[in-house]
Amino acid sequence: MTTKEKILDTARILFNEQGIRSTTTRHIAASMPISPGNLHYHFRHTEDIVIALFEQLKKKYDKMMEEVQELSLTQLDDLVPVFDILYDQINNYRFLFIHFVEISSWIPEIKKDYQQLLLRREEQFKNWLDALTKQGVIVNLADKTREGIIKKLFIVGDFWISHNALYKQYTGDEARQDFVSTLRSVLSPYVNTTKAK
Amino acid sequence: MTTKEKILDTARILFNEQGIRSTTTRHIAASMPISPGNLHYHFRHTEDIVIALFEQLKKKYDKMMEEVQELSLTQLDDLVPVFDILYDQINNYRFLFIHFVEISSWIPEIKKDYQQLLLRREEQFKNWLDALTKQGVIVNLADKTREGIIKKLFIVGDFWISHNALYKQYTGDEARQDFVSTLRSVLSPYVNTTKAK
DNA sequence: ACAAAATTAGAACAAATGTTCTAATTTTAC
DNA sequence: GTAAAATTAGAACATTTGTTCTAATTTTGT
Numbered sequence: 184m185t186t187k188e189k190i191l192d193t194a195r196i197l198f199n200e201q202g203i204r205s206t207t208t209r210h211i212a213a214s215m216p217i218s219p220g221n222l223h224y225h226f227r228h229t230e231d232i233v234i235a236l237f238e239q240l241k242k243k244y245d246k247m248m249e250e251v252q253e254l255s256l257t258q259l260d261d262l263v264p265v266f267d268i269l270y271d272q273i274n275n276y277r278f279l280f281i282h283f284v285e286i287s288s289w290i291p292e293i294k295k296d297y298q299q300l301l302l303r304r305e306e307q308f309k310n311w312l313d314a315l316t317k318q319g320v321i322v323n324l325a326d327k328t329r330e331g332i333i334k335k336l337f338i339v340g341d342f343w344i345s346h347n348a349l350y351k352q353y354t355g356d357e358a359r360q361d362f363v364s365t366l367r368s369v370l371s372p373y374v375n376t377t378k379a380k
Numbered sequence: 381m382t383t384k385e386k387i388l389d390t391a392r393i394l395f396n397e398q399g400i401r402s403t404t405t406r407h408i409a410a411s412m413p414i415s416p417g418n419l420h421y422h423f424r425h426t427e428d429i430v431i432a433l434f435e436q437l438k439k440k441y442d443k444m445m446e447e448v449q450e451l452s453l454t455q456l457d458d459l460v461p462v463f464d465i466l467y468d469q470i471n472n473y474r475f476l477f478i479h480f481v482e483i484s485s486w487i488p489e490i491k492k493d494y495q496q497l498l499l500r501r502e503e504q505f506k507n508w509l510d511a512l513t514k515q516g517v518i519v520n521l522a523d524k525t526r527e528g529i530i531k532k533l534f535i536v537g538d539f540w541i542s543h544n545a546l547y548k549q550y551t552g553d554e555a556r557q558d559f560v561s562t563l564r565s566v567l568s569p570y571v572n573t574t575k576a577k
Numbered sequence: 578a579c580a581a582a583a584t585t586a587g588a589a590c591a592a593a594t595g596t597t598c599t600a601a602t603t604t605t606a607c
Numbered sequence: 608g609t610a611a612a613a614t615t616a617g618a619a620c621a622t623t624t625g626t627t628c629t630a631a632t633t634t635t636g637t
Contacts (some may be wrong), residue, residue, distance in 0.1 A: 186614080202482050204401060207594060218616040223596060225614090284478045284545045285399050294546070301547050331565040335536065337547070338562075342539035348481045349491070350498050350534075365535075368528040372569035383584080404624065415586040420626060422584090 187225045189215060191239070194232050198278035203233075203286070230290050237293050240276045241300060247272065248307055256315055259367065259374055266363040269340065274358075277344045301337065308333045321373040328373075335369045384422045386412060388436070391429050395475035400430075400483070427487050434483075434490050437473045438497060444469065445504055453512055456564065456571055463560040466537065471555075474541045498534065505530045518570040525570075532566045 184192070193215050197206045208229055212222040226232045251265055273280060287294035312329055315321045324332070343362050347353055353361050381389070390412050394403040405426055409419040423429045448462055470477060484491035509526055512518045521529070540559050544550055550558050 202485060204482055204486070208596085209594075219595085220597080220599095220617065221615050227596080229595070281481045284542050285401055285482075287546055288399060289401075298547060328565075331562065334543075334562055335532065335565065338536055338539055338543045339532065341546075342535055342542060345481050345539065345542075346531075346535045349484055349538075350495060365528065365531055368525075368532065405626085406624075416625085417587065417627080417629095418585050424626080426625070 186217065186221070190217075190222060190225055191232065191235055195236055195276065195278070198236075199276075203278055203282050208232075233286060233290060234293065236276065237279060237296065240272065240279060241296065243272050244300065248304070251311070252307075256318060256320060258320060259370060262367065262370070263363055266366050267359065269366075270359045270362045273340070273344055280341055280344050281348065283341070304337075305333055308336065319375050321370065322375050324373065332369060332373070336366065339365055339369055383414065383418070387414075387419060387422055388429065388432055392433055392473065392475070395433075396473075400475055400479050405429075430483060430487060431490060433473065434476060434493065437469065437476060438493065440469050441497065445501070448508070449504075453515060453517060455517060456567060459564065459567070460560055463563050464556065466563075467556050467559045470537070470541055470559075477538050477541050478545065480538070501534075502530055505533065516572050518567065519572050521570065529566060529570070533563065536562055536566060 190211065194206070194211045197211055197214065201210075208222055208226075209219050211232075212219045226235070247265075247268055254261065254265070256262065279286065283297070287297060309329065312321070312324060312332065316323055343365055347358060347361070351361070387408065391403070391408045394408055394411065398407075405419055405423075406416050408429075409416045423432070444462075444465055451458065451462070453459065476483065480494070484494060506526060509518070509521060509529065513520055540562055544555060544558070548558070
């Protein structure tokens with residue numbers, strides 16, 4: 184692992200554990216350990232580290248969405264493994280989600296990027312829900328209903344981790360299961376109970 | 381308005397507008413304007429300001445929940461005015477919701493308080509949903525389903541504002557309407573469509 | 578009216594932060 | 608093997624921060 188990669192990894196872990204407010208470039212350098220000068224040789228500005236980490240997440244997201252596309256879904260629970268992977272990705276970069284508003288006003292570039300990501304994801308989800316309807320997994324959805332479902336999936340997906348940090352504070356498998364079942368429960372009211380093709 | 385109240389109001393507005401990271405006690409003092417020394421005469425530590433603001437919100441929440449208790453609900457849309465008031469409260473203290481995880485690890489006292497608030501709210505919501513079922517507004521709910529609904533109401537209620545800041549960025553009435561309709565849509569799948577008493 | 582208390586301004590301080598600079602060391606290319 | 612480039616350590620700097628201190632001014636109670 185190069186120093187650059189090591190910095191990103193250390194930063195990500197410290198950001199996740201201590202938050203972005205109390206994690207300084209000096210802390211990151213000290214815990215590797217390298218000198219502050221060395222760290223700033225690789226990343227001139229602190230925000231460059233955050234930007235690079237966001238890029239990592241974005242890449243992983245895109246890869247995951249590709250894989251989902253070719254999935255054949257015959258029942259709601261076929262989504263569980265997808266939500267599982269989603270959980271890991273969010274959890275590994277949870278500082279981004281916990282501080283998203285702060286970061287996006289600090290680094291406008293990330294805000295723009297994230298909005299475009301959401302736009303694309305919204306389209307993909309629409310297609311995805313339509314496919315589920317066609318397969319008879321979920322009932323027919325009015326446009327407004329479908330939009331509402333997607334909005335709830337976004338909010339729960341992005342902020343379950345914050346809610347959990349504030350309230351139940353599940354860890355490990357318990358956390359993952361609660362995340363998955365909460366996301367699942369956004370869709371479950373719309374499951375088609377009549378046995379049609 | 382006393383100086384103390386003025387400080388809290390100014391701090392709240394600056395926190396909402398600029399975030400807690402870039403709002404310092406000096407900024408608050410300068411924008412009133414008073415001297416930094418004067419500000420720290422009224423609030424020895426920065427966190428005392430945040431704690432006082434959280435107390436304000438808590439009081440308003442409790443007052444609102446009392447009022448809701450005596451509401452008679454015969455249809456789902458009777459909840460709209462409740463969600464409306466909720467929106468105003470959250471919006472006026474949105475910095476708390478946007479930085480909740482950060483604040484709660486910075487000031488453990490607030491974390492504890494908020495967890496207890498949620499515990500109480502969870503009980504109230506349970507009773508409330510049961511009442512709605514008895515009145516025939518919503519269908520019978522399994523325990524797990526009811527818990528899931530409440531969890532979604534919490535997550536959407538607490539983080540719609542963050543999601544909106546990141547994505548659509550609605551303002552004014554548009555914002556309020558989207559908040560209300562998103563919260564409403566958590567319950568709408570469970571509305572009782574059969575005409576029973 | 579006047580003493581005591583409360584409030585205020587503004588200087589002062591120590592600590593921390595992001596970043597830059599300089600000089601040394603290591604790696605790479607040929 | 609050696610010159611150039613890349614990497615590293617650590618000192619240095621300017622700025623900002625929360626907070627304290629001192630002295631002045633204003634308000635309050637009687």
